[in-house]
Amino acid sequence: MDKSLEKQLAGWLRLQKGACGPYLKLSMTLGVANGVALVVQAWLLATMLQGLIIDNLPRQQFIPYFIGFAVLIFVRGALAWGRERAGFAAGRRLRSTLRAAVLDKLGRLGPAWVNGKPAGAWASIVLEQIEDLQDFYGRYLPQMTLAGFIPLIILCCTFPLNWAAGLILLTTAPLIPLFMILVGMGAADANRKNFSALQQLSGHFMDRLKALSTLKLFYRAAAEEKAIAKASEDFRERTMTVLRLAFLSSAVLEFFAAVSIAVVAVYFGFSYLGELNFGHYGVPISLFSGMFILIMAPEFYQPLRDLGTHYHAKAQAIGAAESLMALLEAPEPLNQGHEMLTGSLLSIEARDLQVFSMDGKPLVGPLSFSMRAGEKLALVGPSGAGKTSLLNALLGFLPYQGSLKVNGIELHQIAPASWRQQLAWLGQNPQLFQGSVADNVRLGQPELDDAALWTLLERAKVADFVRAQPAGLAHIVQEFSGGLSVGQAQRIALARALARNAELYLLDEPSASLDSQNEQWVLDALWQAMQQRSCLMVTHRLDQLDRMDRILVLDHGKLVQQGNFAELSQQPGLLATMLAQLPLALSLDDVEIAGGVQA
Template identity: 35%
Template sequence: MASSTDPIADRANARKLMGLRRMGGRALIVAVTAPLVSGAMLIVYAALLAQVLGRTIEGGEPLGAVTPLIGVLAGIVLIRALLGLLGEQAGTVGAEQIKARLRTGLFGHILAQRHALGLKPASGAVGAALIDQVEGLENFFARYLPAMISAAILPIAFAVVLFPIDWVVGLLFIFTAPLIPLFMALAGWGAQAATDRQATALSRLSAHFADRLRGLLTLKLFGRETDAIENVHAASEALRRRTNAVLRIAFLSSAILEFFAALGVAGVALYVGLTYLGFLGVNPGLTLTSGLFALIMAPEVYAPLRQLAAHYHDRAAAKSALAEIEAIVADPGELATPDISVPSAKRVRALPLAVRGLTVKTQDEAVLDGLDLDLGAGESLAIMGPSGIGKSTLARTLVRLVPFSGDVTLGGTALSEWSEAELRASVTFISQKPHIFVGTIAENIALAAPAATAETIAAAAEEALVKEFADRLPEGLDTLVGEGGYGLSGGQIQRIGLARLFLTDPALVVLDEPTAHLDPATEAKLLDRVQAFCDGRTLIIMTHSSAVTARAGKVMRMAGGRLLPTPRRAAHPHGHKEGRA
């Protein structure tokens, strides 16, 4: 990974961060605009407050004469409080939108490279990038970005407003305010290097912990659990030291700002006081109202810079997080957010499949060896063969989950030329052992379409016969299940996996042993519904079941890494017409 202390890499990361801000939408625009509007109202507030004090102290006016102005001041205070709340909330919403879209894009990229998962990089590092490092971008967009724009505009605007009041005060602000970002930048170089080291340490700790957890049984068997604990402790300690180093530099930046801010405010107060005492003749006509306005505005000129300093380390953290994401997963600026929405209307369609010389090798052994296959649009094919013969490998190869050699075309287009988003929208694959994660049954079904409504999920569960057993559970589809389907039978897991099929709109459906754990009655009912859904779509089923083969338009047997045609005795009443074979 290129170090962010490299000026070229540093500028590149800064440009990428600013490019991601477009994902925040209108919420981020509101977050940036609200502090600027609040700053404009602050000028009005300071002018009115100085006028109230000048008229009552210097002019001797009664309190009742300035009561309307006091009411306006109270209104401005309330409006500025609301603007602050609005800006903070909008910044959080915008940052959440950016994180959600970025995670979706990164996850889509990982899915495109899924055959390499678990090999390089370590899954713990990938998990840290998707969760921790993306989370590290939030404060940059929610807090630092609005503070940066406010610090770039408001102090200069305040100084310009003060020039007609007293040019000395205006010049004092113009000359002292830039010193703060200058010295903060000097401290920031050290902060960036320390933050880079912290981000790297966090990724290493996550990868180290996840890998040790995965191999816990092996470590126990070989008596190495003590060494593993010590290694995790050492990695944690390294992260603690690097985090403390980042905090020390952050406190140094704040101290620099406070020093120059206090120096500037004290300089204005000293100048105004000496002018009133007659020791300075630069502006002998300085009134109490004008002097109070300058004094009230003095700390406010440095307030945006103080806010920037409070969140300055968020910039360094975000740049380091972005560099880690790019090194481990992908360049966020080059990702396209895949379409994960539910199809608005089912488009029954089919694509032909042609395979020539398909070969898949594992450890120099050919699982598939020169396999050929032709399947017309809308046809159905059942592929039989004993376990371990390569049926599951063929299924995964046809949906581009396994590297292969040979030619595979879908709809006349080479499989390698399909974009990831288009391929996943056009092909649905249900594996022999569908993955079940910790969550509700409904959430597990919605894995195929995260934006699906509760009604759509319930309809899919009904089609896949999931509701037959879910309705007997205390919370129905909202029942929580464990990792790997803990608490569910093999047949129930298969039905949840098949329910995902009914949330998709594919042109090609590939099913691997979809009814292996079902009793004959349930298998028949489920096959009826699957076949009705796949009518007009191209369908391939890997199976041992005679009930499945009886319904298929074509039946082939796998042997020696190739497909051999199998004669059909008669068509099943529920099957495709024999003429389609």
């Protein structure tokens, strides 16, 4: 990984620690308090050994020391427990806050952005990668503080007793973080590649699982099984690389810590034997000073060793942060305006409007059109003409340039919640969620009571189906509309759209996947609901055009014709060409399939 990118990601991670609340500082404070208690405990033990073994003092004199030593054992245990609890709470708060931020960001970016990655990749970001930040905030950041404070406290206690031992500790201490950095240099990049492989595997697996029936139908199951196996093997190899680095790092840290402690022990051993006579400020080395420093020597290196143990948490967090930072800092299609829409009717005016993809590729325009309040507009054109892109721009899911005004207010100046409150959207693929029928219809309208729900279901011509279910409104809709036919799912989605009582209906081929009976039910309910309301509908159905006030004909992102059905059907142009291909009752989809119109 590029060092500048790694530094940027590490800085971004540190900026997020405010979401941990007071728990992160509490964890650090408890850790430092535990270090101070350790020094006091070492002093008590060394004092008792000096008095009992060397000075031959009576045991009764050291009873308070022994009680204090025993109490500190429980105090240190309580401090360690409290530190772990506080660290976990810090990580949990961070994960909860960050997960909410990610979901809110995805909601603001909209489906045009979300559809750019497989569902499994988003699941990996929301679940796996955010979860892997726990140890960075719960353990690594607190340990960074302890690795600075506790060795400093021990050095302050060591140098007044023996400068040679203090110098040994001070000289050997940098070896541990130095080799930790050297070993861990590739850890962040390895983790980043590991997360990338996990996203690829998750997205690949979930997409193939959803399309399993289609794959079997076209005899592609074996080929996709091999592709999943290849992605799994790639993920396994990258995981083993990460683990190899983690084990190597731990082994190196343990080795240098053991060598450093051994050097301190050898110094005191030879000093007691009279072979070394320096470091004690002219005062003979006592059992107290030797035991006190030797007891603290392992604890001097322990925070650094623990930091090395948790260093992989930093590498793991940096690997996870790349996708998270890119997502959370992604530009949103609409600026978060503050203007509120007023009035009960909506009018739209577009001038030199250009719609772009999220990566800046032009999709539609420039084009100019207007829609009066209460007017019904149809968007017609071959596939790829830009009809759905224009709808996404109106929904606020794609960026645009030029002018797009609603009731005279530029769209990006309107508060998104105020604008979308006026909208009802219905597409050709019903989006129902696992839960009851009532939950799906109430989505966004929690105040609806059961009587209102039945009225909406009656209007959508699906009440008879719901009544036939033993649970009625509590009938469970499975994931991906499981247990429902396409027509039933579309009519439940229609009931949800009708609950909006919106001023503008945005319809993206709402009857494209329905049989003739379901299509008639859906369209009848829509026409009844849209009386005195505005409507912009993408359609390929020719028999619906004469019911619209005006038609906008798009081709390759350009507005090539506009007018009412009577005018355009008689004028030379794309619509007349399309109409001439088939009888009026057939669809434009059939025209494209027949080769009469090129997408």
